[in-house]
Amino acid sequence: MEVWTEVGRLPRMAVEVWQRLAKRSSSNFKFAFFFLGKDQRDGLKLVYEFCRVVDDIVDERPPGPVGEATAREGLAFWRSEIARVYEDARGGDGPPQTDLGRGIARTLPWFNYPRHGFDEIIEGCRMDLERSTYPDFDELRTYCYRVASCVGLLCIGIFGDQSEAAQRYAVHLGLALQYTNILRDVAEDAARGRIYLPESLLVRHGVDPQDVFHQRYDARFKALARDFADVAEQEYRQAWKVLREANSRALIPAEIMGRTYYGILKQIRAGDFDVFTKRATLRRRDKLKVAAMAIARSGLTVV
Numbered sequence: 095m096e097v098w099t100e101v102g103r104l105p106r107m108a109v110e111v112w113q114r115l116a117k118r119s120s121s122n123f124k125f126a127f128f129f130l131g132k133d134q135r136d137g138l139k140l141v142y143e144f145c146r147v148v149d150d151i152v153d154e155r156p157p158g159p160v161g162e163a164t165a166r167e168g169l170a171f172w173r174s175e176i177a178r179v180y181e182d183a184r185g186g187d188g189p190p191q192t193d194l195g196r197g198i199a200r201t202l203p204w205f206n207y208p209r210h211g212f213d214e215i216i217e218g219c220r221m222d223l224e225r226s227t228y229p230d231f232d233e234l235r236t237y238c239y240r241v242a243s244c245v246g247l248l249c250i251g252i253f254g255d256q257s258e259a260a261q262r263y264a265v266h267l268g269l270a271l272q273y274t275n276i277l278r279d280v281a282e283d284a285a286r287g288r289i290y291l292p293e294s295l296l297v298r299h300g301v302d303p304q305d306v307f308h309q310r311y312d313a314r315f316k317a318l319a320r321d322f323a324d325v326a327e328q329e330y331r332q333a334w335k336v337l338r339e340a341n342s343r344a345l346i347p348a349e350i351m352g353r354t355y356y357g358i359l360k361q362i363r364a365g366d367f368d369v370f371t372k373r374a375t376l377r378r379r380d381k382l383k384v385a386a387m388a389i390a391r392s393g394l395t396v397v
Contacts, residue, residue: 130253130347137205137252140197144212145245147194148172148219155223165223169216176212205251214244226287227303230294231325235269237290238276243268246348253347259339266336267352270329274355277322277362280369281309291322309370319367323359330356346389353384 130138151168155161175195178188179202190196198207218240228234246264250256276283276290283290284307296303299318306315333352337345354376361374376384 133201133204134252136197137201138249140194140201141207141245141248141252143194144172144198145215148216152219152223162223166220169220169223172216173213176209176216179212180209206256207248207251211244211248214240218244227289228292230292234290234292238269238272239265242272242275249348250345254344255341257340259336260341260345262336263333263340263345264348266329266333267348270326270333271352271355273322273326273329274359274362277319277326277367278358278369278374280306280319284309291318295321311368311370316367319362319369323363323367326359330359349388350385353388354381357381357384
């Protein structure tokens with residue numbers, strides 16, 4: 095009964111979409127992709143597998159200097175593998191050596207992945223290998239652009255819009271998503287010895303890094319978190335503004351993810367920025383509602 099009370103507040107078109115999504119989806123974000131073609135879904139799997147592989151090279155490395163050396167070798171291999179993906183098409187040094195590389199090469203003519211997207215993601219992982227803090231928003235933005243916006247730049251070709259507007263949308267939305275992740279995962283990152291919140295923001299609010307490592311939740315941290323959330327909010331707003339110039343129907347999968355993460359940001363605000371004892375997340379019914387609203391706004395028909 096509670097679910098239908100919530101759905102009853104949606105516009106009529108969104109209710110219809112919600113009902114169809116509810117019948118056909120069973121996992122997070124599945125309803126963001128289920129209406130894509132098989133080739134598009136395969137392309138997304140390749141992009142996300144690439145992200146997982148290079149991320150694991152850094153996050154799952156053995157401890158100490160040996161682990162760092164192993165991670166550097168792994169990242170160097172994938173730089174070379176991506177080079178083989180693109181150079182083989184022009185008669186370069188030979189074909190890719192991995193199934194993943196060959197899959198990316200096979201789908202490259204269909205989706206026109208920008209090479210710098212892969213290269214920048216690798217560079218973002220290298221940053222995680224070399225540092226655990228960021229002095230200011232400029233350097234944090236570079237990191238977030240690499241590990242999040244560049245994923246979006248790879249995906250928009252799969253979705254079917256690589257226009258200049260779509261690229262700007264992908265950049266802003268990627269930053270917004272990553273900033274939301276950073277705020278939500280402060281405690282988890284601190285447990286791993288990482289603080290992504292910029293040092294300049296900590297200084298502005300009188301918060302010492304040890305306060306974060308010891309999970310001190312007080313007025314200073316709440317003010318800091320509120321400022322950081324405002325930065326994320328600005329990126330969401332910029333993304334939605336530029337979306338008007340892009341193909342909103344093609345970009346529906348990205349928009350569903352963006353609206354879902356915006357819902358998480360709103361939950362963090364509603365919880366007064368207590369990210370140490372609560373992990374903000376959306377229930378499945380709320381994700382369905384977000385997806386239904388995004389699809390209804392685009393005018394896309396779901397059958």
